[in-house]
Ligand SMILES: Nc1ncnc2c1ncn2[C@@H]1O[C@H](COP(=O)(O)OP(=O)(O)OP(=O)(O)O)[C@@H](O)[C@H]1O
């Protein structure tokens with residue numbers, strides 16, 4: 105796959121295909137706990153994102169899959185045997201096309217366009233230092249957005265939020281602030297925003313976020329990903345928990361950016 109982590113599309117033995125980021129990826133090992141934590145937070149906040157999985161890779165797979173390699177300058181690096189991070193491809197990759205970008209006309213017709221407002225709440229909270237990224241695909245809406253209560257046969261475009269390696273400022277595990285932080289490059293997704301109320305119910309879900317969900321996420325992270333890093337991760341999780349009450353200010357402050365991202369909510 106494209107991207108700095110040099111992820112690979114791998115069919116796993118649960119029958120699904122996953123975009124896998126290896127523990128020894130060229131970005132950093134800390135990208136993996138970030139991804140898994142993000143996945144559990146997004147699930148609780150009810151923001152569309154792929155199912156995720158911890159993927160086991162053994163010596164046999166590495167030996168028999170010479171195409172599963174990363175490139176570091178002139179060096180070719182094999183994934184190490186052990187646990188890796190997988191983001192589930194939405195369906196059979198031979199039959200479902202996913203896109204990193206949609207033309208604005210189709211973005212406007214997305215069935216879960218409002219999830220980009222939830223994603224901004226999430227990105228401001230978790231200090232995602234990458235721009236917002238999503239994949240788009242055409243599918244039966246009821247299958248992917250059960251809460252939409254759509255006619256079961258209706259087809260349309262759906263967005264799912266991906267690439268959370270750089271929450272907590274990636275390998276730095278700190279919470280950064282900037283007016284433009286976490287924004288999606290296609291600002292039209294924010295056209296409906298007129299006040300902080302438009303970021304509900306996600307703002308309230310963050311303010312009242314139960315600490316046990318964070319603790320549970322921590323328990324699901326393979327210990328190999330955190331070895332020697334446990335205290336640093338605990339510290340940034342504490343800071344994350346404390347930041348919940350600041351998220352509405354962080355969102356309102358985005359209007360102070362050189363170009364206000366919210367065309368219909370003046371500063
Ligand atoms: N669950 C998924 N289903 C389908 N495609 C995916 C999925 N997750 C990631 N991809 C694809 O793989 C690409 C790389 O994934 P991602 O952006 O998470 O990796 P990255 O290496 O961190 O990228 P970046 O360089 O932007 O930080 C994405 O641009 C997207 O096209």
Ligand SMILES: [Mg+2]
Pocket residue numbers: 107108237267
């Ligand atoms: Mg990316």
